[in-house]
Amino acid sequence: MSNLQKQLQRFFERERYDKIISLIESLSEKEQTWDVMEHYIRALSNDWKHERAIEVSMQFQEQGLNNPYWHYRLGYSYFRLDNKKKAKQFLLQAKELADSDEILISRIDDVWNALHGKPIKQEPKTKYIMVDEELIDEMDEHDVGYIIYPLWFGVNIYESGDVYEDCLKTFSIPQRYVFAMQWYSAEVNNGGHDQFYWNSTGIVWEDALKGFEAIKAFAIVDILKESAKRMGGSPSKNRNERQDYLDKHQVVFDDLDDLYYDNQADMMELLILYIKENAKKFIYSGEIQIG
Numbered sequence: 001m002s003n004l005q006k007q008l009q010r011f012f013e014r015e016r017y018d019k020i021i022s023l024i025e026s027l028s029e030k031e032q033t034w035d036v037m038e039h040y041i042r043a044l045s046n047d048w049k050h051e052r053a054i055e056v057s058m059q060f061q062e063q064g065l066n067n068p069y070w071h072y073r074l075g076y077s078y079f080r081l082d083n084k085k086k087a088k089q090f091l092l093q094a095k096e097l098a099d100s101d102e103i104l105i106s107r108i109d110d111v112w113n114a115l116h117g118k119p120i121k122q123e124p125k126t127k128y129i130m131v132d133e134e135l136i137d138e139m140d141e142h143d144v145g146y147i148i149y150p151l152w153f154g155v156n157i158y159e160s161g162d163v164y165e166d167c168l169k170t171f172s173i174p175q176r177y178v179f180a181m182q183w184y185s186a187e188v189n190n191g192g193h194d195q196f197y198w199n200s201t202g203i204v205w206e207d208a209l210k211g212f213e214a215i216k217a218f219a220i221v222d223i224l225k226e227s228a229k230r231m232g233g234s235p236s237k238n239r240n241e242r243q244d245y246l247d248k249h250q251v252v253f254d255d256l257d258d259l260y261y262d263n264q265a266d267m268m269e270l271l272i273l274y275i276k277e278n279a280k281k282f283i284y285s286g287e288i289q290i291g
Helices: 003-013 017-025 034-046 050-064 068-080 084-098 102-115 133-137 141-147 149-154 161-170 173-198 200-214 218-230 239-249 254-277
Strands: 126-131 284-289
Touching: 003 017, 003 034, 003 126, 017 034, 034 050, 034 068, 050 068, 068 084, 068 102, 084 102, 126 133, 126 141, 126 149, 133 141, 133 254, 141 149, 141 173, 141 254, 149 161, 149 173, 149 284, 161 200, 173 200, 173 218, 173 239, 173 254, 200 218, 200 239, 218 254
Parallel strands: none
Antiparallel strands: 126 284
């Protein structure tokens, strides 16, 4: 396998479609062979750039004519663009060419069922995750989610505090903190502190606070401490109890939301530095169930 192929494979494993697109676009025209451009089309499709994916695919009609994946990706992109006629045309051809490729046939069937408004049959799915020191050394903010991928699917925040704690036993303290900080940031960015505490994610508030203290994001520490104070000082790990408190006291967080938005860029730099300084605590290799 060439160095380019290794790079592309690594980026696909990390779901860094933006890097795949940039890397292939930086190649010379001579280097942009069909073998390489197949990866480019796949990355475009996964990155929701379906019009561009179709445009590039049609430049390789001769190579794709008997390739089931070429037809499938065109069918999928047309499906996402709500062009049902063309989606069906390419999906039918993909299935005819797929032969005994059960994985591809399953994907085709999923899109075909979605086209016809039928429920997709859900089979247990696994994903291989490898977080190593090389990945962490070259990481940026887009890699944080992948680095804690095992926790996204392995930690239950939707039941009790005991269940939450039990799920975290197999993970390191730094993993735990980053997981909590990411949930906090995602919720506050999406709907403010009110959403964070109202949803199941509020269960992580204490770990998020400890995490921000660990990475020395003191501006965020102050914001989160003040939000907890407005929730009675020590927000319940029980979602119903948090919701009751919010309803009863009509807690307002607008000023804290604004402060968070003003400070989150600096926080992300500190978060990445923390992961790099504790790289060994984030190493992971193995299959995880994702569905």
